[in-house]
Amino acid sequence: MKRVSWISLITLLLVIVLAGCSSQEEKMINHIDNIAKILTSNKDNPDKVGDELQQYVNENKDEIKQLGEDLDKKTKKMSKEEKKKYDEKWQPRLEKPMKKILEAATNQKLMTNPKVQQAMKDLGNILPL
Secondary structure: OHHHHHHHHHHHHHHHHOOOOHHHHHHHHHHHHHHHHHHHHOOOOHHHHHHHHHHHHHHHHHHHHHHHHHHHHHHHHOOHHHHHHHHHHHHHHHHHHHHHHHHHHOOHHHHOOHHHHHHHHHHHHHOOO
């Protein structure tokens, strides 16, 4: 069950990033990069990861929320051809951080840590669903 919610969150982040203007995309990609770094930086110390992730979410929640909402609206307005062009443009840039996030999602120490779970829940709550 918890893996499903991580994968849902990862998928949502990917969809959001693939829409919008360049500066909004870059800002969201930078957030995804930072989240990936936090999730993989101390994989043997889940409490530290949870604390760092919670701090990052708290400090950036307003911007992440606004970017998510703006990019979600733009995604819904895109034609199939526009979405295809965005995928082609942004997918290579997202591969490395998304790989790190997926790797972290399979780490049982992180998946079961209450601090990490709470930070991921808080992150999921600020993104449009």
